[in-house]
Amino acid sequence: MAHTTPALLPMRSWLFAPGDSARKMEKAIASAADIALLDLEDSVAPENKAAARAMVADQIAASHKRARLWVRINPVSTADCIADLVAVIPAQPGGVFLPKAEGAADITRLHHYLTALEAAHGIPQGRTLIAALVTETAAAIFKTGDYAGDYPGRARLVAMSWGAEDLSSALGAREQRGPDGEYAHTYEMARSLCLIGASAAGVAAIETVQPEFRDLEALERRAKSVRAQGFRGMLAIHPAQLSRDAGDPPGAGRSDQRSFHPECRGDRPCPRGCASLRRPSRCRRRGAGRGDAGPPASGAGTAAAGRSQHRIG
Secondary structure, three states: OOOOOOOOOOOEEEEEEEEEEEEHHHHHHHOEEEEEEEEOOOOHHHHHHHHHHHHHHHHOOOOOOOOHHEEEEEOOOOOHHHHHHHHHHOOOOOOOEHHHHHHHHHHHHHHHHHHHHHOOOOOOOOEEEEEEOOOOOOHHHOOHHHOEEEEEOOHEEEEEOOHHHHHHHOOOOOEEEEOOOOHHHHHHHHHHHHHHHHHHOOEEEOOOOOOOOOOOHHHHHHHHHHHOOEEEEEEOOHHOOOOOOOOOOOOOOOOOOOOOOOOOOOOOOOOOOOOHOOOOOOOOOOOOOOOOOOOOOOOOOOOHHHHHHHOOO
């Protein structure tokens, strides 16, 4: 069966929802987020994972917009990853979000799993896309340039993101941020390596979550900053972090209607790679359409109250 690569939806806002909460998943799916990200990893306790898989599959199967429903699975090195994929791929999510990725080999391994399951369920080969969290282990940091190579599964990879939580645990660090609230050098380096690796691979760089999800002013400042740096989207954990206009990034788009790339104007192709992401239309300096490579999407924090916390990174 020939492999096919589906046209990409906008990927500016990625809103997490715990896979063991039907209410929160429904809220995320009904939101203005470009992508509703149903989580089977950190936000679901081990004893709840089996039930959560069935709940996530049901949510996807019931949707008429499955392409924007993605699933964060467990790391590819775990048995939970296989169980996740077996449960949700028959429902045909738009893609899977791979945590703790450690280079192209992990993308290839996941690609082979997806290929087998797509064939078994009559799904066109290559339809299920991949986004990867690429800075969550010490080993992963040294592989951020790996994703630009030529390897099986490369065509499925459409986005790379980063995070600090799991990396800080791996390092035995006591803190991630300085007194000013900004990330320490190690985590700024991880962010930069994700951005550079994504650019080399020709995929979207997605900013990590905004921890203080009620602080919308901090979110706005950060969204504008990472947009200026080159990030094309942002992770979120609460609908309040989404812009009122689904076509805008979190915070940054509330008063600024420019497209993400200031160089893009008129009918010229985007000089910064939008075409390489197979966007259905070219982005424009003003009045960018929803199918372009517009500004970063919704921002997010990493911690909601209690068990629904989504640790990213």
